Amino acid sequence: xxxxxxxxxxxxxxxxxxxxxxxxxxxxxxxxxxxxxxxxxxxxxxxxxxxxxxxxxxxxxxxxxxxxxxxxxxxxxxxxxxxxxxxxxxxxxxxxxxxxxxxxxxxxxxxxxxxxxxxxxxxxxxxxxxxxxxxxxxxxxxxx
Numbered sequence: 001x002x003x004x005x006x007x008x009x010x011x012x013x014x015x016x017x018x019x020x021x022x023x024x025x026x027x028x029x030x031x032x033x034x035x036x037x038x039x040x041x042x043x044x045x046x047x048x049x050x051x052x053x054x055x056x057x058x059x060x061x062x063x064x065x066x067x068x069x070x071x072x073x074x075x076x077x078x079x080x081x082x083x084x085x086x087x088x089x090x091x092x093x094x095x096x097x098x099x100x101x102x103x104x105x106x107x108x109x110x111x112x113x114x115x116x117x118x119x120x121x122x123x124x125x126x127x128x129x130x131x132x133x134x135x136x137x138x139x140x141x142x143x144x
Contacts, residue, residue: 003109003116006031006074011084011111013039013054014076020044026077026088028054030062033069038062055094059101070102074109084113095125104128 006029014027019042026042040057052060055075062070077088087110090098098106104122111117122128 001031001035001037001072003072003074003107003118006037006072007076007109007111007116009037009039010054010074010076010109013041013058014078014084015041017041017054017080018043019080021046021048023080024077025080026054026075028058028076029074030055030058031071031073032062032067033071034067035071036062036067038065038067053091053094055090056097059094059097063101068101070106072107072109073098073102074111076111076113078113084111087112087117089119089124092125095121096129099125099128099130 009029010027013029014025017025019025021044028040030038038058038061040054042054044051075088076084078085089110098121102121104120106121108119108121109116
């Protein structure tokens, strides 16, 4: 599947966004290693902390379905009620969640409704905190 095709799916997923507080609707399409696509949209909550971003909705849906290996992510965002109109990179929490399953080379496609920008998870989250940073049972990390 091409990045352009994945972007179109993210734009379609964006139509289901529930963004009554920010007025910013986001859709995401996550491609698994076996070419299944999992979509997500942002879902806001009046307590704000309970809000979930489109990228994590897609990721958590995929993991809940048994997927743990992914090939690419596309994100489309913009003001609710309008077409896609802004590059919308994943927030820090989404970047961290993606790093649990995806390598630094993992491609991320962004669109502003006209152009497509391609980046990687490693560019978006350099020096990510991953499972390699956690000492195994019985090990100790030396402090600097």
